[in-house]
Amino acid sequence: MKISNHIIILLLWISLAISAQTKDSTVNRKVTIEREFVPLIQDAGKLKSSPKILEPSLEKSAPKYSDFNLPLNTDFNIHILSAAELQLEKRKDNKGGFARVGLGNFYNTLADFAYPIIKSPKTRLDLSLHHLATFGTKKHSTTNAELSFDQFFDAFNFYGGLGGAHEYLKYYGNNYKLGAITNLDTLAKYNSTNPQPIFEEKNRMGINTTPRKIQLDSLANDSVGDTFWRFDAFIGVRSLPLNDGLKYQAQLKYQLFDSRNGMTENVIHTQGGFSTVGEEKNWGIDFDLKNLIYNSHHSNLLNTWNSYSVFKFNPYYSIERTNWNARLGAKSSFSIGHGKPINPSLDINGEWKLTPKSLAIYGGLTGNYEVNTLNDIFTENRYLSPDIKVDDTFTPFEFYAGIKIKPLYNLLLDTYIDYSSIQNQYFFVNKEYSCSTLSGADGTLYSNRFNVLYSNASLFKIGARASYNLRNIVNVELKGAYNGWKVNTETYAWNKPAWDASLKADMHFTHDLSFSVNTFLEGERYAKLGTAAVRMRPKVDINLGAAYSYNNWLTVFARLNNLINNPYQDFYGYQVQGINGMVGAAFSF
Helix, strand or coil, rough: HHHHHHHHHHHHHHHHHHHHHCCCCCCCCCCCCCCCCCCCCCCCCCCCCCCCCCCCCCEEEEEEEECCCCCCCCCCCCCCCCCCCCECCCCCHHHHHHEEEEEEEHHEEEEEEEEEECCCCCCCEEEEEEEEEEECHHHHEEEEEEEEEEEECCEEEEEEEEEEEEEEEEECCEEECEEEEEEEHHHHHHCCCCCCCEEEEECCCCCCCCCCCEHHHHHHHHCEEEEEEEEEEEEEEEECCCCCCHCCCHCCCCCEEEEEECEEEEEEEEEEEEEEECCCCCEEEEEEEEEEEECCHHHCCCCCCCCCEEEEEEEEEECCCCCCCEEEEEEEEEECCCCCCCCEEEEEEEEEEEEEECEEEEEEEEEEEEECHHHHHHCCCCCCCCCCCCEEEEEEEEEEEEEEEEECCCCEEEEEEEEEEEEEEEEEEEEEEECCCCCCCHEEEEEEEEEEEEEEEEEEEEEEEEEEEEECEEEECCCCCEEEECCCCCCCCCCCCCCCEEEEEEEECCEEEEECCCCCCCCCEEEEEEEEEEEEECCEEEEEEEEEEEEEEEEEEEEEEECCCCCCEEECEECCCCEEEEEEEEECC
């Protein structure tokens, strides 16, 4: 009886379904398929990073090799080739957030957190936190947070964001006296029974200041470290890539850099541009305005740099054809309140695809006016004396040319030459102090803070890169370059390598297990101590990494850095950490 009742109910249900389908023969279904995210994480990296404010995408990192994605082709331009970089990936298959923690020797620590507060097809609001530090003798810590917003409309995208960062560092580098390492505390105690000798700064690089005089004990008791605060906020609007008609972008950005022992820099940065949209020809204009305002926490540093503005204007005309393209333009940079008022250069480049799938040649004539903000310079060398503002750099002429060859489907080779004529090139040198009442070696000291020297210079580069990708299982990038510096007023290009090379590779042995290798080399470099040129140890650094995805929400990783324990120095007096490792885990939620 029960079986017959089930059969009757089933027949009635089928008849109703057939009746409904008869009324409307079209059945529309919307199916959403979701899968759990497997957190295949980036390597932990080395403790050399500085805060990066307002990264626009906030999820986990994965290796991305510039434009060298399969299938490899020659349809892009490479100027001075950059190394493979870890790029934040938008995880569309992940509902929630991402977290990562790591711990290593020398009290090295790592923490990352990212979470999409709002995640919809039209609106995105992302939160990100990042911490990387070493709390050993070579103390350095960076912590930053970012919040970014995107709103997409039919024809344009409105975006904005804000963020802040805290960086603490210790001046752990050596002080020198005629090339020999010296201890300033010991010198100050040695002279304590006598009148304290007065030392004077040499090559004081401030436009409104004179060389300062300081007692030896005050120099010895100068701050052992510094704290940098950074803040960023921006809003902007841009047309969507497939939008018909005029393409445009405009952005307003505010950036603060504050050194607790030095200067504060406020930058109001406005940039934008527009271009026509044609099948083969179009024209456009880009513009950029930076207003820079300076002050200091210390009265003796006031007006170390005047406030000034730099306006850049770049009109151009471009032609796009099947086998070749060209851009004809000019750049004009106007510095208001500082330096040369007008700084013009060309903006010409082109590419000819002799065989579109395997061979192309490219080249160009260009130039650039580089505004050296405190934020940029102290990212490049955090051990710069905190009261230093590096002057802007102008490159009126730069020529480059190269050949791209793809002998195999998944192998791309690129060779290039590059020649630049540079005005006001800066070089980092150990800060020098002298005392007229002391003779010989005791009369000159070289600090573990850095100063800058300027000179007109030229740089000839010849280099090559090879990129290989095997079905995304093996990715390899090898690059190298020779750097031929000629400096008008200096013996060497201080702290600049004569040649450099790097090898980056990652291998996915299984879906869950991956390994990475990152090796870089920098050849002959020289530091300056007074009139002496000190040859520095070449950089040779080999780093290994591995990651294993235990399940769809947990990945564990390990990283081994400076495998050969090479005691090289990034800047003279600052020896890097020896062999060091880190282990950790990443979580998707």
